[in-house]
Amino acid sequence: MTTSTGVEELPIRTGDDVVRVRQLVRARAQEVRLSLVDQTKLVTAASELARNTLVHGGSGTATVETLTRDGRSGIRAVFADEGPGIPDVDQALTPGWTSGSGLGLGLSGARKLVDEFAIDTAVGRGTTVTVVKWTR
Amino acid sequence: MERVPVLSLGDALLVSIQVDLQDNTVLALQEDLAERIVSTGARGVLIDISAVDIVDSFIGRMFASIAALSRLLDAETVVVGMRPAVAITLVELGLSLDGVRTALDVERGMKILRALSDRRGLPVADELDDDLVPVAEGGGPAAGA
Ligand SMILES: Nc1ncnc2c1ncn2[C@@H]1O[C@H](COP(=O)(O)OP(=O)(O)O)[C@@H](O)[C@H]1O
Ligand SMILES: [Mg+2]
Numbered sequence: 001m002t003t004s005t006g007v008e009e010l011p012i013r014t015g016d017d018v019v020r021v022r023q024l025v026r027a028r029a030q031e032v033r034l035s036l037v038d039q040t041k042l043v044t045a046a047s048e049l050a051r052n053t054l055v056h057g058g059s060g061t062a063t064v065e066t067l068t069r070d071g072r073s074g075i076r077a078v079f080a081d082e083g084p085g086i087p088d089v090d091q092a093l094t095p096g097w098t099s100g101s102g103l104g105l106g107l108s109g110a111r112k113l114v115d116e117f118a119i120d121t122a123v124g125r126g127t128t129v130t131v132v133k134w135t136r
Numbered sequence: 137m138e139r140v141p142v143l144s145l146g147d148a149l150l151v152s153i154q155v156d157l158q159d160n161t162v163l164a165l166q167e168d169l170a171e172r173i174v175s176t177g178a179r180g181v182l183i184d185i186s187a188v189d190i191v192d193s194f195i196g197r198m199f200a201s202i203a204a205l206s207r208l209l210d211a212e213t214v215v216v217g218m219r220p221a222v223a224i225t226l227v228e229l230g231l232s233l234d235g236v237r238t239a240l241d242v243e244r245g246m247k248i249l250r251a252l253s254d255r256r257g258l259p260v261a262d263e264l265d266d267d268l269v270p271v272a273e274g275g276g277p278a279a280g281a
Contacts, residue, residue, distance in 0.1 A: 041228065047192040
């Protein structure tokens with residue numbers, strides 16, 4: 001069974017908000033004692049996804065919570081927007097593919113950096129990306 | 137928005153990133169550096185990222201852009217002090233940073249800049265060789281002749 005505690009939500013409307021999301025994810029990752037490398041991976045993934053929420057989604061929220069399951073702890077971060085959605089998720093997850101002027105490494109990179117990764121998106125309705133990183 | 141200060145050290149520019157980098161700060165730093173390379177005639181740029189705890193694709197691209205633009209402006213860039221966890225994450229993210237020169241710390245970075253500059257016969261920072269007349273300074277050979 002997975003239990004969740006300490007849910008916190010932050011808005012993502014500006015570049016400074018993206019920095020605040022990173023800081024919150026870092027603090028929570030330290031709290032559950034993720035290793036330094038795993039903290040860095042999770043915060044980097046969060047930075048990519050928060051930027052996508054801002055740049056591609058227009059604006060949105062980040063929700064961060066602490067999970068426990070079978071004696072392990074984890075951090076879940078959910079990035080949600082009501083932007084244009086992603087028409088072709090496979091394409092969006094292809095390293096190097098971008099619809100804009102980015103490097104196209106954010107979504108594919110974030111997936112590699114975390115333990116669990118899910119995208120829920122619909123054209124015209126928005127996008128929600130959920131990631132989890134567990135302690136070892 | 138916070139700005140990252142750019143310091144002049146001899147004919148090198150020194151950037152030590154001590155703030156949480158948001159995207160506009162990153163873009164501003166790129167522009168500031170381009171202007172400062174031209175206005176100071178700097179031959180080397182040293183970027184110290186030992187205090188930077190994450191490098192994502194946007195920040196990583198800045199290093200590659202600065203390296204490329206400094207080369208166009210006849211200067212070399214060295215990025216120093218990358219944390220091991222940051223390096224591991226960058227590789228997994230898929231960012232290779234081709235074309236970006238790196239060194240473990242400031243001292244080694246300065247050594248690289250000096251070596252590059254010696255090869256071109258021009259001094260960097262305080263490593264002025266007595267035998268060399270700095271061509272861009274003082275209006276020519278009058279002083280020595
Ligand atoms: N929240 C989002 N809303 C709409 N489209 C998105 C969102 N996140 C990612 N995308 C799409 O997926 C593509 C790939 O994303 P990413 O790998 O982060 O690259 P980049 O942001 O550099 O373009 C984006 O170019 C964009 O088309
Ligand atoms: Mg992106």
